[in-house]
Amino acid sequence: MQGTQVAGRATQWAKERAKRANPRSYRDAAKVLAQGRNRDRRKLANNTWLERRQSFVSGVERIAVRLHQTDVVVYRSDGSTKLDSGGWRTVTTKDRINRFGPKGVRVWSDKGEWYVYRTGNTHGCYGVPRKRTPFADGVVIGPRGGVRSGAATAQELRARKILKERIRRYAKLCADSLPLPMPSGGDCWDCSMVTSDGKTLGDRTLDTTHLKSHLTEGYVVPSLVWHALEEAGYDPKRQIWHAVAFRDGLGHWDDRPIRSAVIRYMARRLGLSMKGA
Ligand SMILES: [Zn+2]
Numbered sequence: 001m002q003g004t005q006v007a008g009r010a011t012q013w014a015k016e017r018a019k020r021a022n023p024r025s026y027r028d029a030a031k032v033l034a035q036g037r038n039r040d041r042r043k044l045a046n047n048t049w050l051e052r053r054q055s056f057v058s059g060v061e062r063i064a065v066r067l068h069q070t071d072v073v074v075y076r077s078d079g080s081t082k083l084d085s086g087g088w089r090t091v092t093t094k095d096r097i098n099r100f101g102p103k104g105v106r107v108w109s110d111k112g113e114w115y116v117y118r119t120g121n122t123h124g125c126y127g128v129p130r131k132r133t134p135f136a137d138g139v140v141i142g143p144r145g146g147v148r149s150g151a152a153t154a155q156e157l158r159a160r161k162i163l164k165e166r167i168r169r170y171a172k173l174c175a176d177s178l179p180l181p182m183p184s185g186g187d188c189w190d191c192s193m194v195t196s197d198g199k200t201l202g203d204r205t206l207d208t209t210h211l212k213s214h215l216t217e218g219y220v221v222p223s224l225v226w227h228a229l230e231e232a233g234y235d236p237k238r239q240i241w242h243a244v245a246f247r248d249g250l251g252h253w254d255d256r257p258i259r260s261a262v263i264r265y266m267a268r269r270l271g272l273s274m275k276g277a
Helices: 002-020 026-035 091-100 154-176 201-205 209-217 222-231 236-248 256-269
Strands: 041-045 048-053 062-067 070-076 081-083 105-110 113-118 139-141 147-149
Touching: 026 041, 026 048, 026 062, 026 070, 041 091, 062 091, 070 091, 091 105, 154 209, 154 256, 209 256, 222 236, 222 256
Parallel strands: none
Antiparallel strands: 041 048, 048 062, 062 070, 070 081, 081 139, 105 113, 139 147
């Protein structure tokens, strides 16, 4: 009886400790893992895990904070930290990076673009950063909070510009391809399959490779257009029917809803902010 009580209290402690587990450095993370029963893995928050990673570079150990399928924060034993959105620049990703990222460094979004800045280096009552660096996936923060490498390069910004242009062209292609057949199981699986929580298979697995291939192949997926319209708050059936009606009759119609819905849908999933979306 007494033994059970002691065990009960110990479990309680473990639970309390787990609640307080808010690592921000390799040392914190190593401590958190050392306390747990499982020395390689510990839950930190919703869909968020602290996990020891296999070390490929000799002498540098790594512990990652994984959100869904992405290591959003990777602590290294040399004191540096790597940040990565995995292309998912969502509020949750930003929250996890700011919660578990290195102390004194924050990711801040301004008009949809992400920046990294040092918290000490701000001015004004809103704490506007004096110096900010465009965020890039894989950005490395040094042990003293300096942005060491991986900040968005000219090359990367160019690649993003090309991707945005491709999305715009794809959205126009979708609008020009109306009337579309109704969505069916013959569509791209990641676009058409909807899991029990209402998400598409692609969103569920956070896989965006199919979206990129639709862009390059110019494959207009009826399910994708359908979900894009739905997500933008339109009634997909009405939009598609309207298009048909106007095409057959008056010969002109407003294709903006479909274009902007597709742009927004793609931009959101590929981690871009786009005007007209
Ligand atoms: Zn697809």
